[in-house]
Amino acid sequence: MPSASKPAHDADRAALVEAARRSIARGSKSFAxxxxxxxxxxxxxxxxxxAWCRACDDIVDGQDHGHGMTAVADAEARVARAAELTERALAGEPTGEMPFEALRRFVVETGMPARYPRDLIAGFALDAEEWRPRSEADLYRYCYHVAGSVGCMMAIAMGVAPDDEATLDRACDLGLAFQLSNIARDVEEDDRVGRCYLPVEWLVEMDMPPGQHMKPPFRSRLTVxxxxxxTQAAAFEASARAGTPALPFRSAWAxxxxxxxYGEIGRxxxxxxxxxxxxxxxxxAAHKLRHIAWAGWQAGGRERLYPEAPRDPELWVRPR
Structure with missing residues (x-):
């Protein structure tokens, strides 16, 4: 809830919102x-x-609104800086930087638990340590930190109660679906900066030496x-769709x-x-408009299309 001393639409907030709007317009046309x-x-x-998520990502990866990712020599120091500013914002302290002021305002208005921003920062720390997933479970844990946690925060932005674990699980599922699709799409781009999110066990299964997966002789195996x-992204996406009856119409539509x-990317x-x-x-752009129109119809019939049912017990579950 907004505090009494900070009205929801005061001048400071309006300036933050406008700066955040410009950030999303530059960083993600799909999300915008x-x-x-x-x-x-x-x-x-x-x-x-x-705005906060984008800024942390840019700080850590040495990029500008998601563009121009490069290998950086001081990754751990960059994560430490993002973590320090985030902790100040979570504590309600002024930071002097727009994205972190945006987070501070968001926490005041929603009561979001600090665990979710901290979990995202922990995902950036994994990248800074040049961490690689060994197993499929490791892959999902990474996807939770860098995307599932964002799904939980977005659900709270939509009005989901911070203790509504069932709905937050579905929101996390959507973040996992997005990240798995992104990993599949960005294998080559990640390889250029020395990253690989394919589990080592998968590479061994396909008889692909680590670091060689982009070589032409292994292309058909990489396709597998x-x-x-x-396929896993689609399973998490289906689970996330089943959580939309818990949301207001316009949030479900979005x-x-x-x-x-994002599902089209994986497909x-x-x-x-x-x-x-x-x-x-x-x-x-035409396909985005088609998805938006189709989603409006789905949102109107979400109780019928996605009747209440338990979450698939075979899907990976986020940490509590």
Missing amino acids: AASRLFDRETRERAWLLY LARRLA VLSAAGI EVAARGDHAWDHRVTVS
Whole structure:
């Protein structure tokens, strides 16, 4: 809830919201389009949260609004700086930096637990340590830290209670789906900066030496793993869709739109097969509009389309 001393729409907040809006417009056209479907309060809170997430990612990866990722020599120091500013914001202390002021305002308005921002920072720390997943469970743990935690924070932005674990599980599932699709799409881009998120056990299974997975002789085997990622992304996406009856109509519409848009990425990677990395997979503006329109129909009938049912017990569960 907004504090009495900080009205929800005071001048400081309006300036933060506008700066956050510009940040999302530069950093993610897909997210910016989906966020327009929220009611005003939720949309603005989503922008505030995005500004902080984007800034942390940029600090750690030496990039500008998600563009121009490079290998950095001081990754651990960069994570430490993002963590320090985040902790100051969580403590309600001024930071002097817009994205962290956005987080501070977001926490005041929503009562979001500190664990979720800290979990995201822990994901950045894994990258700074040049961590690699050994098992499939390791992969999901990483995806939780860098994306599932964001799904939980976005759900709180939509008004989900911080103790509504069942709905937060579904929100986490959507973040996992997004990240698995991104990993499948960005295998080549990640390889250029020395990263690989394919579990070592998967590489061993495919008889691909670590660090050699982008070599032409292994392309067909890499395709098998990319399709596995897309299949798992689809399973988490389906679980996330089943959580939309717990959301207001406009929030459900935005979630289902984003699910369709990002889901297309994973499906397209799988469909391209060995040519998935010849050109970066993107979703056209026409297809985004189609997903948004279709999601509106789905949101209107979400109770019928996604009747209440237990979450698939075979899916990985986020840490409590």
